[in-house]
Amino acid sequence: MSTSLFVLAAIAYFVWRALRPRLPKLGARGASPIPTLRSDRSGDEGEARVQAELVEVLTWLCGSNFYLHSGPILLNHAPGTEFPTAEVDHLAITPFGIFIFETKNWTGLIEPGASADVLIRIGADGEPQARKSPLSQNRSKLAFLRGTLPPVWPIEGAGVFANDGCVLSPDLPVSILRRTDLAQWLRDRRARHAAGTAAVVDVAKAWAAVQRIASTDELALRKHRERRRVNPKI
Numbered sequence: 001m002s003t004s005l006f007v008l009a010a011i012a013y014f015v016w017r018a019l020r021p022r023l024p025k026l027g028a029r030g031a032s033p034i035p036t037l038r039s040d041r042s043g044d045e046g047e048a049r050v051q052a053e054l055v056e057v058l059t060w061l062c063g064s065n066f067y068l069h070s071g072p073i074l075l076n077h078a079p080g081t082e083f084p085t086a087e088v089d090h091l092a093i094t095p096f097g098i099f100i101f102e103t104k105n106w107t108g109l110i111e112p113g114a115s116a117d118v119l120i121r122i123g124a125d126g127e128p129q130a131r132k133s134p135l136s137q138n139r140s141k142l143a144f145l146r147g148t149l150p151p152v153w154p155i156e157g158a159g160v161f162a163n164d165g166c167v168l169s170p171d172l173p174v175s176i177l178r179r180t181d182l183a184q185w186l187r188d189r190r191a192r193h194a195a196g197t198a199a200v201v202d203v204a205k206a207w208a209a210v211q212r213i214a215s216t217d218e219l220a221l222r223k224h225r226e227r228r229r230v231n232p233k234i
Contacts, residue, residue: 046105046162047072047089050179054092054101057183061190067093067207074215077144085215086141090160093206096193097154099186100141102134107165112172119172134159135175148213152199153206158185 051070058066069092074085090101108123117136121129138157145155158175160182161168168178177185215221 043103043105047103049162050090050101050103050160050182053179053182054090057186058092058094060183061186062094065095065203067203069216071216072221073210074217074221075141075144076213076215077140086144087221088141091210093201093203093210094186094190095200095203096190096198097156097201098145098149098206098210099155099189100138100145100157102137102157102159103162104134104159105162106131107163109167109169110161110172110176111169116173119176133176135173144213145210149206149209153201154189154193154198156189 051068054068058068069090073088073091075088076084077086078084088100089103090099092099092101106121108121111120111122113120113130113133117133118130119133121131123129135157138159142155142157149155156175158177160177160179162179166178168176174185
């Protein structure tokens with residue numbers, strides 16, 4: 001009798017163990033991951049396509065004499081302030097200039113807005129949406145680089161639309177372009193540089209100079225993006 005009761009008790013215990021709610025284990029906790037939003041995933045996909053295009057185009061134009069940063073880079077443009085950093089999607093250093101690119105993965109028709117800071121996106125529903133222009137996002141970054149790096153180095157920026165389902169109005173500024181336009185846009189910059197009197201950029205020296213005013217640290221990038229989530233307008 002006692003043996004039967006023991007067996008029944010053991011069975012009941014194991015059934016309870018199997019069905020009880022699972023609690024998380026306690027232990028050392030690292031930094032909690034930033035939630036991945038759908039817009040973040042879309043942006044990452046667009047940046048990956050633009051990065052691959054830039055590798056191909058710059059190899060065609062420069063051989064191996066260029067530097068293309070892998071991943072985003074933070075410019076330390078306002079140390080000591082509430083928002084000390086600005087994120088650059090793509091940084092390219094070539095003998096004919098330093099370039100920063102702001103990538104958008106939007107679909108639909110893109111038209112000029114009411115001001116230079118705004119673009120209008122018209123999607124499949126036909127409703128116009130006002131959005132911040134990538135050229136506006138690049139403006140303060142370009143001003144910082146031009147005010148900090150040697151003035152003999154040409155520095156320019158562009159807004160690049162990565163998605164094949166995007167149509168650009170011909171009335172947009174020429175520095176707003178599709179991913180597939182990068183080859184011609186950069187080829188034109190190379191030709192202008194060759195025809196002018198601007199200094200040839202020493203790629204290694206330029207990258208060393210940028211590193212003194214920038215950060216590629218993962219923790220710094222994480223903090224920057226957390227600030228941006230709280231204040232999307234920065």
